[in-house]
Amino acid sequence: MSESRTRPIPARPACDGRAQDDLDALVALLAVNAAGVDRTACFPEENLAALRSAGYLGFLIPRRYGGMGRDLADLVTVAQRLAGACLSTAMIWAMHCQQADVLVRHAGPRLAAELLPRVAAGEVYLASVTTGTVTGGHLLSAADALERGIEGEILLRREAPVVTGGEHADGFLITMRETAHADGHAVSLVYADRDALTVAATGGWNTLGMRGTASGALKLSGAVPRTRSSGRPVASGRSPWTA
CATH class of the missing domain: 1.10.540.10 (Acyl-CoA dehydrogenase/oxidase, N-terminal domain)
Incomplete structure (x- = not known):
């Protein structure tokens, strides 16, 4: 070597x-x-x-x-x-x-x-929602799919078994399948303020190490503007988070 x-x-x-x-x-x-x-x-x-x-x-x-x-x-x-x-x-x-x-x-x-x-300014502590009940911890795959609202907004319904600090976060970056019919690796990344979501804890966190990370399971749902996603279906094929 x-x-x-x-x-x-x-x-x-x-x-x-x-x-x-x-x-x-x-x-x-x-x-x-x-x-x-x-x-x-x-x-x-x-x-x-x-x-x-x-x-x-x-x-x-x-x-x-x-x-x-x-x-x-x-x-x-x-x-x-x-x-x-x-x-x-x-x-x-x-x-x-x-x-x-x-x-x-x-x-x-x-x-x-x-x-x-x-x-x-310290107003937004960000949590990462990348785990899935089907996909586990694979960052580049997602099972829960994006949906479109009547006015073009993004509708989110997401379950994640591990979200570090999720119950305390002010905003979330969330991996989503681009459409219900897309390949599991066709993943979009969506930003959502906590105020735009309903966030429910569905599991606790009592581990041997890093016990304070509060990385329990969450269920999130809500709607955000289409400019909050990097995905082609909601950003018209342009670069990530095109405004």
Whole structure:
């Protein structure tokens, strides 16, 4: 094996000055709360509130939208520090950041302008709805299909056996089959605000590890504008989330 493949990648600082102080304070808070989160298997609400107020929900959101404008290497560095204090909180935050990065890279101008400043301001904690009762955890397949409303809106009916932090999320990125007759791998990604959905918990979360992620089963239903989907049937074959 070559030296380049075995040499460890040096950690790079994700922030400096006041931002470093903020990170140190977050790590200290997470460490204080970690035992209680693990013992009670409760979602770390205080930790998430601190991440919101420190701007960390906007970690990967570009500065032009009010975010921190960090990159994926910075994400890894910070996630390692958070995980050393509270693994559940680090998982919740990292998964939120994954969804935020998808929006940064693929949201159309209208959705980006409406949503990314809210994420950057800490108003929207994002949950990922990608698991399925039929498809399991396969990211690129979905059984529940999109439907169209009378005025062209997207109708959602979705069941997911595992949704990290779903009961506490302000918004969701949801994988859906493009149509009822489409192949199971013809998947659209839909964004929905929590206020647009009926969200019902259908299963609990009592595990041996990462007990505070509250990754229980959910059933979601509701309607969102067609510009919230990347799918061809509701976006006229154009690029993801065309507004």
